Amino acid sequence: MQFAMNSLDLPGRPEDTRVVVAMSGGVDSSVVAAILKRKNYDVVGVTLQLYDHGAATHRAGSCCAGRDIDDARRVCETLGIPHYVLDYEARFREAVIDPFAQSYAAGETPIPCVSCNQTVKFADLLATAQDLGAEALATGHYIRSRANGAHRAMYRPVDGDRDQSYFLFATTQAQIDYLRFPLGGMSKPDVRKIAEEMNLSVATKQDSQDICFVPQGRYSDIIAKLRPEAAxxxxxxxxxxxxxxxxxxxxxxxxxxxxxxxxxxxxxxxxxxxxxxxxxxxxxxxxxLATRKIYLRATNWLGDEPLDAIPAEGLSIYAKVRSTRPPRPAILHVDKNQVIVELADGESGIAPGQACVFYSDDSDDSRVLGGGFIERSERDADAERMLAQLASVPYRSVA
CATH class of the missing domain: 2.30.30.280 (Adenine nucleotide alpha hydrolases-like domains)
Incomplete structure (x- = not known):
């Protein structure tokens, strides 16, 4: 028997379709659960307890700890859906906090949100959702996904000010096929309006910060504790x-x-x-600081053609090296498994550990083609020469 596709592009009636919602305790994920419940899906809320760093569990802007877990629980009670809290603290430290500190100690500028999505949320939690018999894992990220042949592809969201595609470049094709992003076609004011209409306790709650696990926003405190050499x-x-x-x-x-x-x-x-x-x-x-060429590591390619099929002259793409800037023209090269991006307009202040994310174009509906972590950047000839000369001189501190 062939079933009609529901609003999540899944076969069968909503009431026969189980969806796990990753609930951080914030308004976005809470509204995702509310929308799906209102459409009669079999919704299960899951919250991950990721850390317990004292003040960070109570301050405004944290997530996945302390009062945020209580907020998620209250929303689930309001919606009448089951809610589970999973202790992922050890896994979060191993996969996100420790690499974050190690990267800073190595002189890089890491992005822990990417690591969290890449490991804890879209690998570990996704596996849990499958164990619970869910046909999809839904999150409150502002990004769109839709069918692309036999698979799904990710696209920038309607609300450009909330665009989170930069932080999701490492999502694999198998994960994209299983994930759903109900907020991709909505604006933040629309989301808060739904929260108010459904009497959710988090309707006016402050948004979480990028580095959610850092008390008072002082990441140096955690790095100094975990990697004293960086201090x-x-x-x-x-x-x-x-x-x-x-x-x-x-x-x-x-x-x-x-x-x-x-x-x-x-x-x-x-x-x-x-x-x-x-x-x-x-x-x-x-x-x-000026640079036009970036060398990447751990590249995740989501294009339709294989990465090694890119022609010798390169592939025209659009790239972002900062989450808050629009995609800009670039050329993607692959040379003996080394992925290199040439930025047409150049950029300054590019740091190792940051991400370079690929897009099909610079429109509001551009497709996410993947990305990679910046290993190093190539500056103009004078700067490269001076840095090389500095590195070649035997080091002796004046202290």
């Missing part, structure tokens, strides 16, 4: 080799930073490199 003092060095001063740990600096560097020379200075091995913060003029 070791060292020299602040100009790209031309001059030692300008001292710092109290590279964990307090990011590539492209201008304010709070701790030295003054009468010229605008920016952090252009973090030398973790020698605990050096390398600074220089804005021009030393």
């Amino acid at each position: 070791s003092p060292g020299d602040i060095v100009h790209i031309d080799g001059r030692v300008l001063g001292r710092h109290e740990g590279i964990l307090r600096y990011t590539i492209g930073q201008r304010r709070g560097i701790g030295v003054a020379t009468g010229e605008p200075l920016f952090v252009v490199h973090l030398d973790a091995e020698h605990a050096r913060v390398v600074v220089g003029p804005r021009e030393a």
Whole structure:
């Protein structure tokens, strides 16, 4: 017997279709559960307890801990759906917090939200949803997905201000086929309106922050505790080799930073490199940050054709190296398994550990083609030469 497709592009009636909703305790995931319940799906709410860092479990903007679990439970009671809390604290530390701290200690600028989606939510929780007999896992992410041949593909959401596609580039094809994103066609005000209409207790709750597990937003506290070497003092060095001063740990600096560097020379200075091995913060003029070529690692390709089928001259795509900026023209190259992106307009302040995400175009409905983590960037010839010369000089601190 052939069944008609329901609103989630699944065969069968909604009441015969079980959907697990990942509920963080915020308004977005709560409204997802509410929408699906209103459409008569068999909804099961699951909340992951991810961490317990004292103040972080009670502050506004946290998620998946403390009062957020209570908020998710109250929403499920209001909707009349079952709610389960799963203790993923050890797994979250292993897959997200420890790599986050390790990456910072290595002089990178990691994105823990990507790691969380890649491991805990879309791997571990997805497997749990399947164990519960669910035909889909729904989340409150602002991104769209729809059928693309025998599979599904992801597209930017209607609400460009809430676009979370940058943080979902590592989602695999098998995961995309199982996931559903009911909020992709809605705006944030629409979501809050539904929450109010359905008398959800979280209707006016503050949105969560990106780094949800960091107390008071001070990530340096956690990094210093888990990777003390990142808090070791060292020299602040100009790209031309001059030692300008001292710092109290590279964990307090990011590539492209201008304010709070701790030295003054009468010229605008920016952090252009973090030398973790020698605990050096390398600074220089804005021009030393300019780059057009990015080398990626752990690339996840979601295009229709295989990555190794990209022609020698490269593939025209659009790319984002920051979540808050629109996709810009770029050329994607693959050279002996090394994925390289050439940015047509260039960019500055690109840091290792960040993401470069691929899109089909720059429209509001562009398709997500994957992405990768930035391993290194190639700057202009002068900056590359000065950095190479600096690295070749035997290091001796002035301390």
